[in-house]
Amino acid sequence: MDAAEFRRRGKEMVDYVADYLEKIEERPVYPDLEPGYLRDLIPTEAPCEPESFEDLMQDVERVIMPGITHWHSPNFFAYFPAASSYPAMLADMLCGAIGCIGFSWAASPACTELETVMLDWLGKMLQLPECFIAGTHGHGGGVIQSTASEATLMSLLAARCKAVRRVQAVESERSESDVLSKLVAYTSDQAHSSVERAALIGAVMMRKVPTDEHFAVREEMLKKMVEEDKAAGLIPFYFCATLGTTPSCAFDHITKLGPLCNKENMWMHIDAAYAGSAFICPEFRPLLNGIEYADSFNFNPHKWLLINFDCSTMWVKKRTDIIGAFKMEPLYLKHENQESGLVTDYRHWQIPLGRRFRSLKMWFVFRLYGLKGLQAHIRKQVALAKEFESLVQADNRFEICAEVILGLVCFRLKGSNELNQNLLKRITKSREIHLVPCQLSGRFVLRFAICARTTESRHIQRAWRHITQLAFELLQEQPH
Amino acid sequence: MDAAEFRRRGKEMVDYVADYLEKIEERPVYPDLEPGYLRDLIPTEAPCEPESFEDLMQDVERVIMPGITHWHSPNFFAYFPAASSYPAMLADMLCGAIGCIGFSWAASPACTELETVMLDWLGKMLQLPECFIAGTHGHGGGVIQSTASEATLMSLLAARCKAVRRVQAVESERSESDVLSKLVAYTSDQAHSSVERAALIGAVMMRKVPTDEHFAVREEMLKKMVEEDKAAGLIPFYFCATLGTTPSCAFDHITKLGPLCNKENMWMHIDAAYAGSAFICPEFRPLLNGIEYADSFNFNPHKWLLINFDCSTMWVKKRTDIIGAFKMEPLYLKHENQESGLVTDYRHWQIPLGRRFRSLKMWFVFRLYGLKGLQAHIRKQVALAKEFESLVQADNRFEICAEVILGLVCFRLKGSNELNQNLLKRITKSREIHLVPCQLSGRFVLRFAICARTTESRHIQRAWRHITQLAFELLQEQPH
Numbered sequence: 001m002d003a004a005e006f007r008r009r010g011k012e013m014v015d016y017v018a019d020y021l022e023k024i025e026e027r028p029v030y031p032d033l034e035p036g037y038l039r040d041l042i043p044t045e046a047p048c049e050p051e052s053f054e055d056l057m058q059d060v061e062r063v064i065m066p067g068i069t070h071w072h073s074p075n076f077f078a079y080f081p082a083a084s085s086y087p088a089m090l091a092d093m094l095c096g097a098i099g100c101i102g103f104s105w106a107a108s109p110a111c112t113e114l115e116t117v118m119l120d121w122l123g124k125m126l127q128l129p130e131c132f133i134a135g136t137h138g139h140g141g142g143v144i145q146s147t148a149s150e151a152t153l154m155s156l157l158a159a160r161c162k163a164v165r166r167v168q169a170v171e172s173e174r175s176e177s178d179v180l181s182k183l184v185a186y187t188s189d190q191a192h193s194s195v196e197r198a199a200l201i202g203a204v205m206m207r208k209v210p211t212d213e214h215f216a217v218r219e220e221m222l223k224k225m226v227e228e229d230k231a232a233g234l235i236p237f238y239f240c241a242t243l244g245t246t247p248s249c250a251f252d253h254i255t256k257l258g259p260l261c262n263k264e265n266m267w268m269h270i271d272a273a274y275a276g277s278a279f280i281c282p283e284f285r286p287l288l289n290g291i292e293y294a295d296s297f298n299f300n301p302h303k304w305l306l307i308n309f310d311c312s313t314m315w316v317k318k319r320t321d322i323i324g325a326f327k328m329e330p331l332y333l334k335h336e337n338q339e340s341g342l343v344t345d346y347r348h349w350q351i352p353l354g355r356r357f358r359s360l361k362m363w364f365v366f367r368l369y370g371l372k373g374l375q376a377h378i379r380k381q382v383a384l385a386k387e388f389e390s391l392v393q394a395d396n397r398f399e400i401c402a403e404v405i406l407g408l409v410c411f412r413l414k415g416s417n418e419l420n421q422n423l424l425k426r427i428t429k430s431r432e433i434h435l436v437p438c439q440l441s442g443r444f445v446l447r448f449a450i451c452a453r454t455t456e457s458r459h460i461q462r463a464w465r466h467i468t469q470l471a472f473e474l475l476q477e478q479p480h
Numbered sequence: 481m482d483a484a485e486f487r488r489r490g491k492e493m494v495d496y497v498a499d500y501l502e503k504i505e506e507r508p509v510y511p512d513l514e515p516g517y518l519r520d521l522i523p524t525e526a527p528c529e530p531e532s533f534e535d536l537m538q539d540v541e542r543v544i545m546p547g548i549t550h551w552h553s554p555n556f557f558a559y560f561p562a563a564s565s566y567p568a569m570l571a572d573m574l575c576g577a578i579g580c581i582g583f584s585w586a587a588s589p590a591c592t593e594l595e596t597v598m599l600d601w602l603g604k605m606l607q608l609p610e611c612f613i614a615g616t617h618g619h620g621g622g623v624i625q626s627t628a629s630e631a632t633l634m635s636l637l638a639a640r641c642k643a644v645r646r647v648q649a650v651e652s653e654r655s656e657s658d659v660l661s662k663l664v665a666y667t668s669d670q671a672h673s674s675v676e677r678a679a680l681i682g683a684v685m686m687r688k689v690p691t692d693e694h695f696a697v698r699e700e701m702l703k704k705m706v707e708e709d710k711a712a713g714l715i716p717f718y719f720c721a722t723l724g725t726t727p728s729c730a731f732d733h734i735t736k737l738g739p740l741c742n743k744e745n746m747w748m749h750i751d752a753a754y755a756g757s758a759f760i761c762p763e764f765r766p767l768l769n770g771i772e773y774a775d776s777f778n779f780n781p782h783k784w785l786l787i788n789f790d791c792s793t794m795w796v797k798k799r800t801d802i803i804g805a806f807k808m809e810p811l812y813l814k815h816e817n818q819e820s821g822l823v824t825d826y827r828h829w830q831i832p833l834g835r836r837f838r839s840l841k842m843w844f845v846f847r848l849y850g851l852k853g854l855q856a857h858i859r860k861q862v863a864l865a866k867e868f869e870s871l872v873q874a875d876n877r878f879e880i881c882a883e884v885i886l887g888l889v890c891f892r893l894k895g896s897n898e899l900n901q902n903l904l905k906r907i908t909k910s911r912e913i914h915l916v917p918c919q920l921s922g923r924f925v926l927r928f929a930i931c932a933r934t935t936e937s938r939h940i941q942r943a944w945r946h947i948t949q950l951a952f953e954l955l956q957e958q959p960h
Contacts, residue, residue, distance in 0.1 A: 001565070001566040001567055001848060002566075003498040003501060003502045003566070004498075005566070006494070006497075006498055006566035006569070006570070007494060007495060007498050009566070009570055010491075010494030010497070010498070010566075010569075010570060010573070011490075011491045011494055013570050013573045013574065014486070014487055014490030014491050014494060014573070015487060016574070016577075017486075017490070017573060017574065017576075017577040018483040018484075018486050018487050018490070020577055020578075021483060021577060022483045031589055031590075033589065035585060035589070035593075036593070037589065037593065038589070038590060038593035038594060038597060039593065039596075039597055039615060042597065044600075044604075044615070045601060045604050045605075046601040046602070046604070046605060046846040046847070046850070046851055047846070047847060047850050047851065048850055048851045048852055049850045049852060050847070050848055050849055050850040050852075050853055051847045051848065051850070053848065055847075056843075056844065056847050056848065060574065063590070063594075064578075064590045064594065064840075065590075066590075067588070067589040067590025067591075067593060067594075068578060068580060068588055068589075068590050068591075069580060069586065069587055069588040069589070070580075071578075071579055071580045071581065071588070072578075072579055079581070079587070082579055082580070082581050084576075084577075084579040085481070086481040086482075086483070086485070086486035086489070086490075087481055088576075089486070089490075089573070089576045089577065090486070090489055090490060090493050092572065092573075092576050093490070093493045093494070093497060093569070093572075093573060094493065094496070094497065094540065096497075096564075096568075096569045096572050096788050097496075097497040097500055097501060097564075097569065098500075098544075098548060098551075098552075099551055099552055099562055099564045099788055099789065100548060100549060100550075100551045100562070101551065101559070101562050101789060105515060106549065107549055107559070108547070108548055108549040108551070109511055109513060109515070109517065109518070109547040109548075109549070110511075110518060110543070110544045110545075110546075110547030110548050111547075111548075113515075113516070113517065113518035113519065113547060114518060114543075114544065114547075116519075117518060117519055117522065120524075121525055121526040122526070124524075124525050124526070125525075125526060135519060135524070146626060146832050146834075147832035147833060147834045148833075149831060149832045149833050149834075150831060150832055153681075153831065157681060175661075177657065177660065177661030177683075178661075180657065180660075180683055181655075181657030181661075192833075193833075194833055197806060200805070200806070201633075201637060201681065201682070201831070202681070202683065203640075203657075203660055203682065203683040302834075308576050308579055309579065309581060309834060309836055310832075310834065310836065325680070326677060326680070351629060351630060351633065351681070351831060352626050352627035352629045352630055352790075353627060353628075353629050353672075353673075353674055354626075354627045354629075354782075354789060354790065356789055356790065360544075363536075364536065366526040366527070367526070367527060367530070367531045367535075367536050368481055368530055368531065368533065368536065369530055370526070370527050370528055370529045370530040370531070371526055371527065371528045372528055372529060372530075373530055
């Protein structure tokens with residue numbers, strides 16, 4: 001395919017994309033097929049000769065679309081949102097064309113420098129303390145990771161490295177493996193599975209801190225565990241706090257947990273993967289109070305800030321902490337400017353070596369929406385969640401299971417777990433809306449998350465009518 | 481921005497992309513600016529109100545383009561290629577629009593299933609043994625990782641987990657941390673820095689195996705180290721072989737190393753990040769002989785197979801080995817079909833949880849190029865490298881420093897390292913072509929890699945004239 005054909009096909013694809021998103025409501029939100037459906041629909045081997053673009057696009061409708069869970073349908077209320085906007089898609093086209101691999105400053109200076117400045121822009125939108133902003137006299141700065149899982153892992157590895165050095169500085173005879181075997185990390189029992197996995201990868205112990213009746217970690221519980229562990233000869237070194245847990249969007253008490261971590265020389269990482277985007281609104285910013293105690297902070301603009309996956313933004317208070325764990329310099333990656341002290345080589349900040357020019361997406365979205373446009377998006381989605389919450393509260397067959405703070409509503413039918421499991425099964429099978437469950441204090445709970453950018457009040461109202469209709473049928477069938 | 485404006489702006493962007501790539505030769509391949517150039521060119525904060533698309537695109541030329549190292553210029557010969565093609569860019573547009581996050585089968589069945597089948601297609605193009613192909617009676621299959629670094633890390637973690645279990649099955653009283661402290665991994669002294677880093681992350685020892693005069697690991701050297709380590713009470717568990725090293729594109733002797741690893745119960749991972757794409761040509765496939773002994777294999781179609789970053793393909797012989805290290809199932813990620821045994825949930829195969837619909841890029845490229853088109857691309861680039869090699873060989877001031885097998889030529893002026901460092905400095909400063917150095921047996925060597933899809937014989941000829949002109953000037957200035 002030459003440039004001339006790309007001009008033609010590219011414009012057709014732009015229309016296909018716009019058509020898909022404009023008419024997405026007409027498609028069932030969740031596919032109706034069995035595992036393994038796709039293999040029989042296409043050949044067993046790649047073609048030897050080139051095929052036509054027309055045939056390929058016909059197969060997109062025949063093979064791909066029937067197997068899509070439509071995350072951008074306004075009837076999709078599952079998991080958490082996956083951000084999507086036209087400005088981000090335009091930026092991604094440009095990113096693909098430039099196609100640089102930005103592992104070092106020299107590999108494409110604009111790729112590194114725009115990222116640093118965009119992380120500053122976003123950090124200022126969130127009113128992060130100055131120590132996290134690169135363009136200041138502080139020692140901090142930001143980076144784009146692929147996912148929150150990687151940000152958590154990077155923070156844990158940096159903390160591990162720092163802890164080993166600190167112990168060995170005092171007890172020089174202790175081996176690294178002996179120190180490692182004594183390190184202990186902590187996180188909420190509500191934390192995302194990726195936190196536990198980070199500890200597994202890093203080969204350190206991780207303990208789950210029990211949460212209070214609001215599913216939040218409180219200072220007392222962590223303090224008790226830390227003291228027990230220290231008494232047993234272990235070395236507490238890391239706490240991953242969550243702001244906006246995946247099951248119920250709960251917030252750990254970081255204003256109290258922060259000082260405890262600082263006092264105990266424990267790295268505090270804050271995972272605000274979903275909730276972080278809301279902190280650009282002054283009314284939600286208090287939820288981030290306590291950030292000043294954190295060593296690192298991460299959230300996913302690719303969830304709720306209209307920037308398509310992947311774009312997980314992470315800030316650290318001390319750049320040297322995060323790059324210290326990793327710095328290796330083979331000759332083919334050295335370049336003239338790296339000794340100037342001005343240069344960031346982002347490969348030292350992350351697990352992969354290669355990286356796309358993802359900050360273009362931030363730049364396009366920030367400029368084409370403006371801060372006000374982004375705030376309006378957050379506020380609208382929170383209002384929709386509140387609207388759904390009111391509908392649930394007005395129906396005494398149902399109950400709300402966790403405080404609704406942002407765009408997630410946890411609810412259930414009053415009654416058994418089995419009853420709620422059956423309700424969810426019927427919802428899933430109907431394919432009119434899509435949602436997923438969670439478990440809160442042993443109870444099976446339905447999660448209703450406002451996801452698509454185009455979700456409006458009418459979708460909420462229709463979803464609720466649908467849920468109550470299915471619940472009515474289900475309750476009718478129950479033996480009295 | 482609504483759909484109507486996206487239709488208009490998207491088509492403008494398609495033209496911008498085509499213009500950029502058609503006229504890329506007119507731009508200097510390497511930027512002429514100082515670190516920190518970008519910050520002063522844009523505001524210190526995001527705008528409050530939305531800005532216009534016209535202003536943004538003007539800033540792309542004013543702010544971004546002067547800071548780009550143009551990886552797709554036919555005058556770019558640095559690092560290794562970053563793949564790029566129009567079909568891959570079209571697929572990426574579709575991927576952005578669908579915008580599903582494919583962590584589980586249910587999160588978008590097509591995303592998971594197309595990936596499995598595309599990895600089978602590609603595996604068959606490479607003539608991988610059947611045990612690596614998912615659609616067979618074997619236990620293997622493939623997955624797309626973001627980068628080779630992540631593939632290496634995943635293989636090391638899977639091997640670590642397997643080794644710990646194996647030791648503890650025999651010596652049940654041994655603690656995990658004791659076993660970990662005895663594990664030892666191996667790789668070539670020519671291996672990529674990401675291999676050493678994987679061991680650092682996984683908290684296991686890694687030893688570098690010295691290479692022979694062709695920069696390859698031979699069986700004898702690994703055997704000697706393994707025996708010494710076993711005698712010292714260590715537990716050899718992992719060897720990362722390289723096919724096509726980064727400095728010089730050398731090939732470890734896997735037909736001999738494989739049986740050794742199998743005998744010693746060591747996981748053999750093969751990193752063929754760059755060279756792997758060439759194995760779709762029957763004449764280069766013998767370089768992969770020995771793959772049948774490997775536990776896992778990885779290469780980067782995003783380097784040399786016309787599929788834009790990121791797309792790093794990895795195959796394992798036993799799916800259970802790789803998912804065994806990680807499987808955790810929070811309720812919000814459970815779905816109805818996962819117990820059927822037919823379903824792959826790719827989140828268990830990788831470090832991140834989220835993932836894009838990257839297999840669309842493979843599907844578009846394979847179908848629109850056909851196997852023959854892809855083979856033609858590889859063959860053309862190898863021929864260009866051979867052409868450059870002949871030019872170097874015909875000039876007795878220069879020498880070739882490693883056998884030219886694929887698209888990389890390592891060469892230098894006969895003389896001191898300093899002389900060659902000066903030559904490279906002049907090349908970089910001239911900005912007509914771009915290349916990076918490596919170190920081979922203590923010698924400073926220039927790497928000339930055929931990178932851009934559009935590189936032709938005339939670019940090779942011109943590059944050589946340019947290099948010899950600079951060399952001539954440099955040698956003139958030397959004291960005799």
